[in-house]
Structure formats: C-alpha cells, structure tokens
Amino acid sequence: MEKKKIGIIGFGLRMGNVIQREFEFFPELEVVAITDIDQEPVKERIKRELHTIDLEKVHFYTDAVEMLDNEELDGVFVATRCDLHKQFAVEVLKRNIPLFLEKPVVTDLEDYKELKAAVEKSTAGGITSFPLRITALVDKIKEIYESGVLGKLSQIQAYNNVNYGRVYYKSWYRDDSITGGLFLQKSTHDIDYIDYILGKNPVEVCAMESKMIYKGDKPANLKCEDCPDYEACYESTKVIREQAHDDPMGEYCSYGCDVGNHDSATIIMRYDDGMHAVYTQNFVARHEAGKRGMRMIGQEATVEFDWNKDEVLLFSHTEKKVERFTVKPASGGGHSGGDFALLKDFVALMNGDQSVNSLQDGLNSAYICMKVRESAEEHKFVTL
Numbered sequence: 001m002e003k004k005k006i007g008i009i010g011f012g013l014r015m016g017n018v019i020q021r022e023f024e025f026f027p028e029l030e031v032v033a034i035t036d037i038d039q040e041p042v043k044e045r046i047k048r049e050l051h052t053i054d055l056e057k058v059h060f061y062t063d064a065v066e067m068l069d070n071e072e073l074d075g076v077f078v079a080t081r082c083d084l085h086k087q088f089a090v091e092v093l094k095r096n097i098p099l100f101l102e103k104p105v106v107t108d109l110e111d112y113k114e115l116k117a118a119v120e121k122s123t124a125g126g127i128t129s130f131p132l133r134i135t136a137l138v139d140k141i142k143e144i145y146e147s148g149v150l151g152k153l154s155q156i157q158a159y160n161n162v163n164y165g166r167v168y169y170k171s172w173y174r175d176d177s178i179t180g181g182l183f184l185q186k187s188t189h190d191i192d193y194i195d196y197i198l199g200k201n202p203v204e205v206c207a208m209e210s211k212m213i214y215k216g217d218k219p220a221n222l223k224c225e226d227c228p229d230y231e232a233c234y235e236s237t238k239v240i241r242e243q244a245h246d247d248p249m250g251e252y253c254s255y256g257c258d259v260g261n262h263d264s265a266t267i268i269m270r271y272d273d274g275m276h277a278v279y280t281q282n283f284v285a286r287h288e289a290g291k292r293g294m295r296m297i298g299q300e301a302t303v304e305f306d307w308n309k310d311e312v313l314l315f316s317h318t319e320k321k322v323e324r325f326t327v328k329p330a331s332g333g334g335h336s337g338g339d340f341a342l343l344k345d346f347v348a349l350m351n352g353d354q355s356v357n358s359l360q361d362g363l364n365s366a367y368i369c370m371k372v373r374e375s376a377e378e379h380k381f382v383t384l
Contacts, residue, residue, distance in 0.1 A: 004350055007033040007073040009064045009088045010080030011042045014102065016050065022339050023052040026347060030054075033071045035061040064088050073097055075350045079129075081172070082179045086111035089359075092126075093118040098350045099126030100342075104188050104369065105362035107180030112367055119359045127346055127355050128362030131338025132189050133196040134345060136327045137305050140312050141296070142197045149314070150298025156277035157297070158190055163290025165283030166240070168261045169214045170224075170250025176260035183207070183369040183376070186281050187267060191372075192365040194269075194277055194294070201364055202269035202277070204383050207376040209262035213284050216255025223251050246286070267372050307336055 008015060011034050023029055031053045036042050039060050046053050061067040068076070068091055076092045077100045078085060086106050092099045105128055106112045119126075132138060144150070167173055168182060179185050195201050224230055224237040233239060235255070237248040266280040285291070293306035302315040305327075314323040329337025342357065349355040368384065375382045 003030040004074040005032045007076045009035045009078045011036045015079040033059045035064040035067045086115045090118040093122035096124040098124045102129045104184040126359045127357045130192045131335035133193040134341040135336045135338045151300030154297045158279040158294040160281045160292040161285035162283045167249035169254040174259045188365045204270040206381045207267045207372045209265035209376045213263045218253045218256045220258035222253040
C-alpha cells in the first residue's frame with residue numbers, strides 16, 4: 001500500500017483525538033512532519049496513546065513555513081488556534097497541497113477575503129472539518145427531505161445544549177478574540193449541516209445572545225486554585241470534581257472579567273422561499289441535559305433526530321403513524337462517525353477524487369456566522 005505523507009500544523013487536543021480514534025482505519029496515512037511550538041507534550045502523548053504514529057519517522061518543526069518548504073507532503077492538517085487558521089491555510093494552498101482545515105476556517109471578514117482568494121487560486125483544494133454534515137444521520141435526513149415525503153417545508157427547529165460547556169469559560173476558549181466567539185465555534189457546524197440538507201444558504205439572519213451565568217468581576221486570568229472561593233464556589237475545579245463528578249475542562253475562573261463568550265444564543269435564518277429555521281445553543285446544561293438535534297416540519301410529515309441516538313423518527317401528519325429508522329455510524333469514532341467520514345473524504349481528495357466537504361463550505365458557514373454575530377451585537381436583521 002502506497003503511503004500518504006501527512007504534515008500537521010498545530011497538534012492540540014482535537015488533532016490528537018482524531019488520530020487516536022480514526023487513523024487506525026486508514027493505514028495508508030503516515031504522519032511524517034509536525035509543527036507545534038510546544039513539542040514535548042506532543043511527543044509524550046504520541047508515546048503514551050497514539051500507536052499509529054511512528055515517532056522515530058516524524059520530523060518536528062516550530063516553523064510551519066519551514067516544514068512546508070522542507071517536506072514532500074501529500075496532505076496537511078491545520079489545527080492551530082482559530083485566529084491562525086487562515087494564515088497557515090494560505091501557506092498550504094499556495095503550495096497546492098491538499099488541505100484539511102479545522103473550523104472555523106476564519107474569524108473575521110478580512111481573513112475571509114484572503115482565504116477565499118487563496119482557495120480560488122489553488123489547484124489542490126481541501127476540506128473543512130465539518131464532520132456532522134457527512135454522518136449517516138444527516139444522510140438519512142437528507143434522503144427523507146429530498147424524497148418529498150414531508151410535503152412543503154414549514155419550519156426547521158434545531159438545538160444544541162452543550163453539556164461540556166465549561167471549556168468555553170475555564171480554558172483558552174474563553175478568549176473570543178482568538179476563537180471569534182461561540183457562533184463561529186458551535187453554530188458553524190449546525191448551520192452547515194442544515195444548509196447541506198436544504199441544498200442552499202439563508203438570505204437573511206438575525207440573532208440574540210445572552211450572558212446570564214458566566215459573567216463577573218473576578219481578576220483576569222485568575223485560576224480557581226488561587227481564588228479565595230476555591231473550596232465553595234459552584235464552578236471551582238475542586239467542587240466540580242468532588243461534588244459534580246465532572247471534568248472542569250480547564251483551570252480558570254468562570255466569573256473572570258476576561259470571559260468573553262455568551263452562555264446562550266438563538267439564531268433565525270430566512271431562506272429564499274420564506275421558510276425559516278431556528279437554531280438555539282446553550283452552554284449551561286450539564287450531564288444528561290445535554291442534547292443536540294433537529295426537527296424539520298413539513299405539511300405532510302415531521303422528521304427529527306438527536307445526535308446522541310442512532311435513530312431517525314418520521315411522524316406522519318395524515319395518519320397516526322411513526323416510522324423509526326436505525327442509523328448506525330460508519331465507525332465508533334467521534335461526531336457520530338463523522339470524523340471517520342472526514343478522513344475518508346480527505347483520502348479521496350488526495351487521490352484526486354471529488355470530496356463531499358469543501359473549503360468553500362467552511363467559508364460559507366463562517367461568513368453566515370460572522371453576519372449572525374453582527375446581528376446579535378447590533379440588534380438588527382442582516383441581509384446576506
């Protein structure tokens with residue numbers, strides 16, 4: 001089997017998880033080069049957990065441009081912090097190497113313009129890390145929608161109650177100048193799979209966000225263990241571990257003055273035929289209260305699914321009947337099998353085949369999310 005030589009720029013938790021869960025299904029992928037400014041933790045994790053990487057065959061760099069100039073690569077993964085995605089993606093694209101780019105692909109409109117131009121010039125192309133759109137669940141929903149069994153579509157209702165939401169207040173994700181905010185972090189996935197099912201993008205958006213819980217006047221960069229409320233605070237790492245039996249997902253105070261993210265938000269998207277979709281996200285729900293899914297309501301029937309279940313429900317409006325479809329993911333990996341499908345798609349791209357998931361999809365969703373952010377900040381409807 002001919003090996004595909006892979007380079008990685010930014011080897012954080014997400015990249016490590018993809019390799020740990022999915023690379024064993026793709027023995028033709030060989031990691032030969034890694035760029036990361038903090039190399040020792042990367043090497044330790046590879047030794048400890050990532051048996052699909054032969055550490056002795058990997059060249060390590062702290063400069064991504066140097067890696068790209070020195071290595072002959074068949075594909076590159078960019079999984080740095082979000083505000084650096086565009087910078088490294090452009091470097092990969094101008095060398096015409098197939099690119100796997102983490103979302104959000106950009107965090108502001110200037111980066112959007114630069115990346116869009118680079119995508120249009122590149123002959124290699126790439127994919128965006130949108131695992132939800134290429135899952136078996138979404139395939140089934142899209143099949144049902146396109147069959148016409150729902151009749152004329154009335155509305156879409158989508159939701160995401162993020163039970164691991166502490167990560168956005170207790171870790172570096174709290175800094176929305178790096179992430180672009182939680183519309184670009186979370187909504188980007190749901191907007192993408194909704195628009196993929198419909199086969200089109202919205203023409204107008206509006207949004208509202210609330211910061212009801214994770215706000216306060218504690219000092220910036222305060223760590224829980226350094227706070228006088230460490231023993232009793234509901235959100236201290238100590239209380240979370242010992243009483244809630246949960247992972248704190250970080251070490252910083254959730255009530256610091258430097259916490260930039262909302263803790264709930266709602267988006268309304270209008271499409272060209274007048275139909276609208278509502279999507280709402282919340283980062284306060286915990287444990288079994290976590291839920292993510294969607295309902296499509298048509299004149300003839302309603303279809304719904306939840307990402308935590310391998311099942312699609314179809315409710316007839318013309319007779320008292322509910323059909324249940326069991327939908328198993330392609331693998332036991334992350335995002336309901338979507339991470340497996342992403343890698344399969346990327347391998348196809350490196351082999352010269354058409355990919356299901358493109359960089360343009362990432363650009364479209366990021367643009368919509370930035371306009372959603374504008375709507376929430378300025379309290380207005382925004383035309384796309």
